[in-house]
Amino acid sequence: MTGDGRPMPRYIRHAAAFCALLLLALLVNATRLQIVQVRSYDENPANRRQTIARYGQPRGDILVGGSPVTGSRDSGENLRYERTYRYGPxxxxxxxxxxxxxxxTLLENAEDDLLSGTDPMLSPLPLWNDLTRARNxxxxxxxxxDAIAQQAAYDGLGDRRGAVAAVEPSTGRxxxxxxxxxxxxxxxxGTDKAVAKAWxxxxxxxxxxxxxxxxxxxxxxxxxxKVVTAAAALDAGVVEDLDAPLKAPDPYRLPGSSARLTNSVDDCAGASLRYAFAWSCNTVFAKLGVDVGLADMARTASGFGFDEPGPRIPFPVSTSTFGSGLDQAQLALSSIxxxxxxxTPLQMAMIAAAVANGGSVRAPHLVERTTTAAGTPVSTTGPRAESRAMNPSTARLLRELMTDAVRKGTGRKVAVPGAEVGGKSGTAQHGIGNxxxxxxxxISWARARDAVEPAVAVAVVVEDAAADRGEISGGGDAAPIARAVMKAVLD
Structure with a gap:
């Protein structure tokens, strides 16, 4: 109605309704842009505001033993805060x-949302940051x-190429x-020319x-x-007595092949599993792999983690492989x-950990917990998944074999006074024609004499291209590094 009581003209009513419709559409579109599609606009590579905001405040820290090993430096540039690292290498x-x-990359990538302050778990209320456009x-x-174990591993490798992985068997830490x-x-x-040159x-x-x-x-x-091959042989009942002579000749002709496998030590012909493990007789373990058969060997290897997707710790780990479709000669070589x-070295540390942990494999993890900048807990890593790699009785026998290898075999350099230590050395051929x-x-594990369970399992690999080929051995080159790491954890 108009002011004098007459009906409002139709065209005015239509115009008013159309304006109301336009206003409603404007509100709907503003809501869509600011709430529904905000993330796609934020993540658009052409949008520099998000990048500027990302580096407009210090990044959260990565802590080892309660102390930060990272930091942030105010550069005064457009992308203001640059990452710094204590003990970077x-x-x-x-x-x-x-x-x-x-x-x-790595933890900086896997935990990027939390470290950069964009993780919704850091917000006091759900959707708070989306509504306020604030950044925590x-x-x-x-x-x-363990900072001391990390330093021991780094110092042990020195200027050689290689790697060390150490885990706590009972938890996977x-x-x-x-x-x-x-x-x-x-x-x-940073963004200057020095960064591009370093890259x-x-x-x-x-x-x-x-x-x-x-x-x-x-x-x-x-x-x-050979730890895996021994586990498969014991689980399958191919070997029942550690001290019984095994029918393995020296040299051993690979099945279906004219190639003959030999040993670098004496007395491997007809040796027992105990002797063959302590002195690493290739012929015994190659024949054991064939006697166990491909199906059981592959099943045992899978139980340890081979041919399974590599774990996330939280960044991904490469898949370790045993293989399928092997003929008997290939199976014999794969079994050694x-x-x-x-x-990967981490996979081999998990093998040692499974022996130490009664046959169970705990999924490895690198993050204990995450917190806000003020220290309030955000998330905590709970008990990790556990899988069975071998029977507990087999694990007990393997612990016996690994301790024998340290006491009187190829692993004597890894012994730690006052501790029970089990280990296995290895010297791996590679390249065309080896x-x-x-x-x-x-690989090894260690338990303090007064402890209920082992405290650490370690794997060390050294690829020293400058060394004399005949002087390279796992017991000589890698064992002292494993010993230093285990001693650091036990101390």
Missing amino acids: LYAPVTGFASQTYGT PGGNVVTTL ILALVSTPSYDPQELS ARLNGAADRPMLNRAVRQTYPPGSTF GQFDTRA AGTPYAWF
Whole structure:
């Protein structure tokens, strides 16, 4: 109605309704843009505001033993705060890098939302940040690492190429994760020309310092894989007595082949499993793998983690492989950790941990908990998944074999006074016609004499291209490093 009581003209009513409709559409569209589609606009590469905001405040820290190994520096530039690293090369295989130019890797990548302050769990209320457009201070990541064990592993490797992984058998907590040669992630922080030069230099280096050999590189495990073969033989009942002579000749002709496998030690013909394990008789374990059969060997290897998707710790670990479709000659070689058998150092540490933990494998993890900047808990890593790699009785026998190998076999250099230590050495051939310099391996576990269960399991691999081929051995090159790491944890 108009002011004088007459009906409002139709065209005015239509115009009013149309204006109301336009206003409603405007409100709906504003809601869609600001709430529903806000993330897609924030993540659009053309939108620099998000990037500027991301580096407009200090990043949260990664902690080892309660102390931060990362920090932030105010550069005064447009992307204001640059990442800094304490002991950068020591922890690079864990932290990775956070670079304004090249992005993030490893823990910096896996925990990026929390560290950068965008994780919704850091907000006081659900959707609070989406409504207020605010950004919380970056949270902190508390790792499982043992700082002294990490340093011992790094010092032990020195200037050689190689890697060390150490875990707590009963929980899967990763205590050390080292890869050498390493690099300083701080070189990649910032946007100036020096960052681009560092990137080109690191990526072009022949020794590949940015390769995380502990979790991303797989190697032939050599004789350390004999732990898996022994477990398969004991579980399958192919071996029932550790001291009974086994019908393995020396040399051993690979089935269906004219090739003959030999040993580097004497008295392997007809040796018992105890002697063959302590002195690493290739012929005995190659024949055992054939006697167990491909199905049972593959099943046991899978129980330890081979041919399964690599674990996330929380960044991904490369898959370790045993293989399928092998003929008997290939199976014999795979059973001594050669042919196509490949493993990461972390996988081999899990094998030692399974023996120490009564046959069970705990999924490894690197993050203990996450917190806000003020220290309020955000998340805590609960009990990890557990799988059965072998029967408990088999694990008990393998612990006996591994302690014998340390007391009177190839692992004597890994002995720690006042502790029970089990180990297995390995020297893995590789390259065309095995022409490459062998890799030296050692896997082990240790329990303090007054402790109920083992405290640490370790795997060490050394790829020393400069060494004399005949002087390389797992018991000589890798065992002292494993000993130093175990001693650091036990002390």
